Amino acid sequence: MLSALREYNVLxxxxxxxxxxxxxxxxxxTITCSWIEPTPYAxxxxxxxxxxxxxFEANEKKDLTLFNPTKMQSLIDTFLELNDxxxxxxxxxxxxxxxxxxxxxxxxxxxxxxxxxxxxxxxxWHYYCLQDNPSVPKNPWYCCGISRAILLQYQLLAIQAELNxxxxxxxxxxxxxxxxxxxxxxxxxxxEAQPKTNILDFINLNGHVKIRSPHDHAAVVExxxxxxxxxxxxxx
Numbered sequence: 177m178l179s180a181l182r183e184y185n186v187l188x189x190x191x192x193x194x195x196x197x198x199x200x201x202x203x204x205x206t207i208t209c210s211w212i213e214p215t216p217y218a219x220x221x222x223x224x225x226x227x228x229x230x231x232f233e234a235n236e237k238k239d240l241t242l243f244n245p246t247k248m249q250s251l252i253d254t255f256l257e258l259n260d261x262x263x264x265x266x267x268x269x270x271x272x273x274x275x276x277x278x279x280x281x282x283x284x285x286x287x288x289x290x291x292x293x294x295x296x297x298x299x300x301w302h303y304y305c306l307q308d309n310p311s312v313p314k315n316p317w318y319c320c321g322i323s324r325a326i327l328l329q330y331q332l333l334a335i336q337a338e339l340n341x342x343x344x345x346x347x348x349x350x351x352x353x354x355x356x357x358x359x360x361x362x363x364x365x366x367x368e369a370q371p372k373t374n375i376l377d378f379i380n381l382n383g384h385v386k387i388r389s390p391h392d393h394a395a396v397v398e399x400x401x402x403x404x405x406x407x408x409x410x411x412x
Contacts, residue, residue: 208395
């Protein structure tokens, strides 16, 4: 069973006054903004209310460094304004140079995780237990870290744009969260019910995304995972 031991809410600058959760997924070449909300329908308990995927020009952005934060702010602001979203909680995923991702086997996570932080002054870490099984000597952990220099750039972006960024993580962390949800829902299904094993069994896409490739499917799963991470913080 997936379980979180240490969660770093990297940024929490503006008090949350709205339960709307926006996911923003930034790579060296793309930015994806998504808005997912729960529905009252058991058949499709969530809906994708808005979605925008944009590709940067080849010379516009090569890694996670924010060479043009004004452009990035404009892209995010446009998405929020077009969808009339205000005071939302923002969960941001980053991938690219400046991030470290690894899977390690640990016996006693609370103590042994400290050994992962090779340069704690340079990197902020986030951990997730992939399998918490006390009957085995070691369990697998997914670990991701971001350099403090890159993190600071996105903190300043959030301040400048007045974004309530409640967490900065990775797409992998979002995928893990989404697949844990699917696994839990499948395990809770009654013997008479057909287990749901696909993310599209839970989300009404409202025509915002056409699933034409595994990449399109993964993008929706990542967006859903960011929504789940944001939901945990809102409910806390």
